[in-house]
Amino acid sequence: MKVLVCMSYIPDTTTKIRFREDNTQLDDTTIQWVINPWDELALTRAVELKEDAGTPVDEVEIVMVGGVRCEPILRKGLAIGADKATRIDVEPLDAFQTATQLAAYLQGKDCGFIVCGIESGDYNEAAVGGMLAELLDYASVSSVSSVQFDGVTPIYQRDVANGKEQVKVDGPAVLIVQKGFARVPKIPNMRGIMTARSKPLDVIPAIEVDPLVEFVMYTAPPSKGGVKMLNTPEELVRSLSDEAKLI
Amino acid sequence: MSILVYIRNVGGQLKKQSLELTAYAKAMADTLNLEVTGLVIGTIADDELKKLGNYGMSRLLKADDEKYNQRVNRVYTRIVEQAVNEVDAKYILFPDNAQGKAIAPRLSVRLKAGFIPQVLDLPSSYEPFTVKKRAFTGKAIATVTAHTERVILTPMLNSFGLRENARDLEIQSFEPHIEEPNSRLELVGKQLSEEGLQLADADIVVSGGRGMRSSENFALLEELAATLGAATACSRPVADDGWRPADEHVGQTGKIIAPNIYFAIGISGAIQHVAGVSGAKCIVGINSDPEAPIFEVADYGMVGDAFQIIPELNALFKKHIHENK
Numbered sequence: 001m002k003v004l005v006c007m008s009y010i011p012d013t014t015t016k017i018r019f020r021e022d023n024t025q026l027d028d029t030t031i032q033w034v035i036n037p038w039d040e041l042a043l044t045r046a047v048e049l050k051e052d053a054g055t056p057v058d059e060v061e062i063v064m065v066g067g068v069r070c071e072p073i074l075r076k077g078l079a080i081g082a083d084k085a086t087r088i089d090v091e092p093l094d095a096f097q098t099a100t101q102l103a104a105y106l107q108g109k110d111c112g113f114i115v116c117g118i119e120s121g122d123y124n125e126a127a128v129g130g131m132l133a134e135l136l137d138y139a140s141v142s143s144v145s146s147v148q149f150d151g152v153t154p155i156y157q158r159d160v161a162n163g164k165e166q167v168k169v170d171g172p173a174v175l176i177v178q179k180g181f182a183r184v185p186k187i188p189n190m191r192g193i194m195t196a197r198s199k200p201l202d203v204i205p206a207i208e209v210d211p212l213v214e215f216v217m218y219t220a221p222p223s224k225g226g227v228k229m230l231n232t233p234e235e236l237v238r239s240l241s242d243e244a245k246l247i
Numbered sequence: 248m249s250i251l252v253y254i255r256n257v258g259g260q261l262k263k264q265s266l267e268l269t270a271y272a273k274a275m276a277d278t279l280n281l282e283v284t285g286l287v288i289g290t291i292a293d294d295e296l297k298k299l300g301n302y303g304m305s306r307l308l309k310a311d312d313e314k315y316n317q318r319v320n321r322v323y324t325r326i327v328e329q330a331v332n333e334v335d336a337k338y339i340l341f342p343d344n345a346q347g348k349a350i351a352p353r354l355s356v357r358l359k360a361g362f363i364p365q366v367l368d369l370p371s372s373y374e375p376f377t378v379k380k381r382a383f384t385g386k387a388i389a390t391v392t393a394h395t396e397r398v399i400l401t402p403m404l405n406s407f408g409l410r411e412n413a414r415d416l417e418i419q420s421f422e423p424h425i426e427e428p429n430s431r432l433e434l435v436g437k438q439l440s441e442e443g444l445q446l447a448d449a450d451i452v453v454s455g456g457r458g459m460r461s462s463e464n465f466a467l468l469e470e471l472a473a474t475l476g477a478a479t480a481c482s483r484p485v486a487d488d489g490w491r492p493a494d495e496h497v498g499q500t501g502k503i504i505a506p507n508i509y510f511a512i513g514i515s516g517a518i519q520h521v522a523g524v525s526g527a528k529c530i531v532g533i534n535s536d537p538e539a540p541i542f543e544v545a546d547y548g549m550v551g552d553a554f555q556i557i558p559e560l561n562a563l564f565k566k567h568i569h570e571n572k
Contacts, residue, residue: 013499013519017386037500125364130352139431140320142349161257166436179501180493212361217390227548233559
């Protein structure tokens with residue numbers, strides 16, 4: 001069974017975010033790009049499933065929409081343990097354009113399931129997975145925290161408002177996964193890094209599609225008023241009740 | 248034409264966020280001279296739903312056939328789509344949480360409607376539709392426009408607040424036409440959580456970091472959380488070391504939440520952690536290190552030993568809540 005992992009790349013989580021051209025563009029000159037952390041967890045679990053002889057998963061492919069600068073990110077994904085990487089050669093503009101590119105490539109691909117991290121650390125929309133499922137007309141299972149197998153049938157566990165549910169899906173599904181799917185990302189070892197160099201990294205052309213929304217400007221979030229330091233628990237309770245009126 | 252609000256049905260109960268979402272829709276509706284219509288799916292009593300009228304909703308479609316009690320994203324998307332057509336909705340609002348985001352992106356594809364999540368404020372313009380949203384996990388605010396005929400929004404909790412605006416609410420049965428409602432997704436097991444309060448829904452969150460020193464010491468935070476009706480959370484190292492479950496991890500790579508009060512106890516306040524709570528109305532930092540970065544983002548801070556402060560706080564809150572009942 002093949003598992004497809006959709007990945008995106010984001011500025012390293014410690015990077016300072018700056019803008020240029022009258023605050024209309026992200027200033028990417030000093031940015032260190034990393035695998036979106038939720039996608040990294042998704043890939044980690046997919047590779048674990050492949051390495052576990054007790055599951056039917058035997059192949060992991062990663063797919064990414066992006067320009068040439070994201071190739072080191074894909075190589076890292078291969079070093080973590082994916083067998084193959086595919087880059088769709090266009091810069092992502094919005095979730096719809098990204099999902100449409102992914103769907104064009106993934107349509108009809110033989111796979112057990114497709115995994116997307118719950119959101120990306122740049123635009124935080126949590127949209128691509130759901131859009132992809134609708135474009136493919138697949139079931140989407142969101143807030144997925146684990147996958148088990150009943151023979152060759154995957155059983156997905158998802159968080160719901162009042163607990164957890166296990167569901168199975170007839171046909172391929174798009175899983176939208178959160179932390180817990182894997183706990184910590186897998187760090188590539190030396191052997192993984194060496195073999196990653198010879199694994200296939202395909203580049204395919206993008207299709208024509210327009211975004212649905214446009215990012216026109218960026219501003220810094222309003223700065224906080226500054227902390228009010230308190231000396232006793234009594235003062236804290238009073239501040240929260242009388243001043244902030246929150247309790 | 249109208250504004251459609253997706254009302255989340257949590258086991259027959261409304262959540263406060265649905266009231267807030269209704270108030271947000273009403274503010275848009277007043278500007279545009281439109282009515283606010285709601286849609287709720289699954290079994291829920293009219294008495295509960297009537298609360299929505301207090302916040303400005305005038306009409307509610309109720310798709311309450313039992314067969315819809317099990318959420319299937321693909322099916323729910325089609326039910327909302329039919330409601331959109333029924334009331335000719337130009338703007339469709341979902342809560343900015345897991346359920347809203349499980350359905351809204353699918354609907355966006357079906358309607359070819361611009362999807363704008365993490366919305367921070369009312370739209371600044373309707374021609375073209377322009378609104379501010381959170382980006383880069385709270386490190387920036389983006390101004391976004393959509394030129395599509397319809398627009399789907401998920402306003403963030405606490406972005407607007409509750410504003411009462413009483414209306415007579417008309418509740419109507421709604422029967423969508425869904426072929427094979429549950430054909431693809433089958434429920435094989437379910438466990439109800441004991442706490443019953445999900446982190447994402449909590450108004451108050453009590454969160455602990457490495458400074459709590461051990462898994463056992465989190466009992467102190469659980470007691471405080473029980474007093475306040477709060478959910479518990481933790482920082483990344485605490486979840487990674489297995490002191491707390493992974494789904495309690497708040498931060499850039501865990502859950503992103505926006506409660507009214509966030510108690511960060513024994514949490515240094517690394518940028519990745521703060522990114523998960525920057526939407527909180529009020530952050531309280533309690534740390535033994537006066538230089539801890541949490542105090543740069545906190546609204547209230549206390550330097551001291553959490554093991555002394557927390558039991559005292561718990562007793563004081565108990566007293567305060569008892570006296571203000």
